Amino acid sequence: MTVIVNNSSIRIFSGATAGDAVLRWAVRNKLDISKVSSLQVTDQWGHKIGFEAPLSDNQIIKVINP
């Protein structure tokens, strides 16, 4: 499936969580993945969601620093 993380299209396995998609996004952006857990994730409306949040195809999420 495809999800949009900070305006970047990420192809990832179906059933991926927000945490999975953020990890892929972080690797692609050459970020230190050991620090990913300190990031905050929101849905397209700006509501905080957990790393465990299930995602659906074409879902939009945003990563913000706490």
Place this chain on the structure above:
Amino acid sequence: MKKLFLSIAFLVSVSICGVAHGETVRILSTNDMHSAIEKMPQLAAIVDSIRAIDPFLLVLSAGDNRTGNPYNDLYEPSTYPMISLMNLIGFDASALGNHEYDAGVQGLAKVISLTNFPHLAANITCLPESGVRVRPYMVFDVKGLKVGVLGITQVGTLGIPDTSPNNVKGLTFQQPEEVIPQYKWLTAQCDVNVLLTHVGYDVDIELAKQFPYYDLIVSGHTHTQLEGGEVHDGVLITQNGYQMPRVTLTTLEVEGGKVVSKKAENIFLDKFTSRSEAADALLTHFKSSPEMERVIAQMHSDINSYDALGVMMCDAWKEECNCDIALENYGGVRYDFFPAGPITVKDIINLDPFLNSPVVMTLTGKEFKELLIACHKIDRNRFPVTSGCSAVVTYTDSTKSSIKKLELFDANGKKLDMKKKYRVVTNNYVASTADSPREDEGERGAVTTSDLIIQWLEKKGTVDYQGRSSFTEKW
């Protein structure tokens, strides 16, 4: 704590004093508790505090009560701790989340038979032989008012909830928007109308748009943290993250058979230090569960390396997922020593503690090779462990940071065919972080990787992995 209790009392009592002619309906709601049994004593104390002031309080869960804590999920019967605590607290109803199906139809039927409250889902049809007894709705009498609660379960793109198709055999599902209009008659008969859904915040916004005659949607599934609640097309929507960081107290003022005002406020569980003694006693009992000490297999001889335990894990994943090859990141193996003797459930939970899930993908030999290289790079230059495939890896130097040559061999010792397609299983961490080119990204399974190892060991009885390794390193 006293201050917090008083603030809850204040929240509740303000509306008691403030309404001259109508009645107040209060609903305390949770969602996606995901086996958070440790928080149930606090939740019980919150519910007790509010019920002391308003005995008509309704307590609702928007589903996914289970899956997320082995002490609950591996208990026999599965999720009995959570259900017992929900019974003690006096939940009035729960939606069916997609994870309620994780123990299969029989497991779900067992859970429902143990609950003192109904599971609600109007968009599910259960064959009688499934044993699953679900009601579409409930009407609660609250101070003479009729509060109708219609349940809706999640339906994914395959037409079933997001779980393994094997878990929902004998159950059929309809999309929420097809079913909700069939219950419009119910809304005409009730003073307050609630949708108790496990479909996700985005879908709930659409439901509010299509069915604005509902007063409240108690929402779950997307782990969305709302600040109190949000009103969309006149419908109040509430949802609170994952594993109960907060719960929501919704207050509905009803006059002349209509809701005239509504508000939703969050109560933070971490800030509420009071605990129910009865719930604490149950929690202590469940945390000392003999299930975690249950012997599932025997280790024939001592294991003294990460490699050997990693190969054992990969063998389990490969066989349980019917794959040709399994791959585990080296850092995912948490022990380098395991003594000969009994292997318990707790040993496996500690060996694979991340609650990871398997991801099964179909890869060519070339794509698999690229996956191995990407996994080595992201795992701080540690080569991954495999089953169904062995490797001879030559690095440019002793830092192991750069692979000069990588030779791969299949289970028969022949060179891995770079064009042939293999069914490969790894965990979701590797599938996320090893960003290599591949046609098939795969699909995440509905179990944990530790569950796979436990199931496999139970079948094996005795295992011997002394001295085993799946790769040779040179430089």
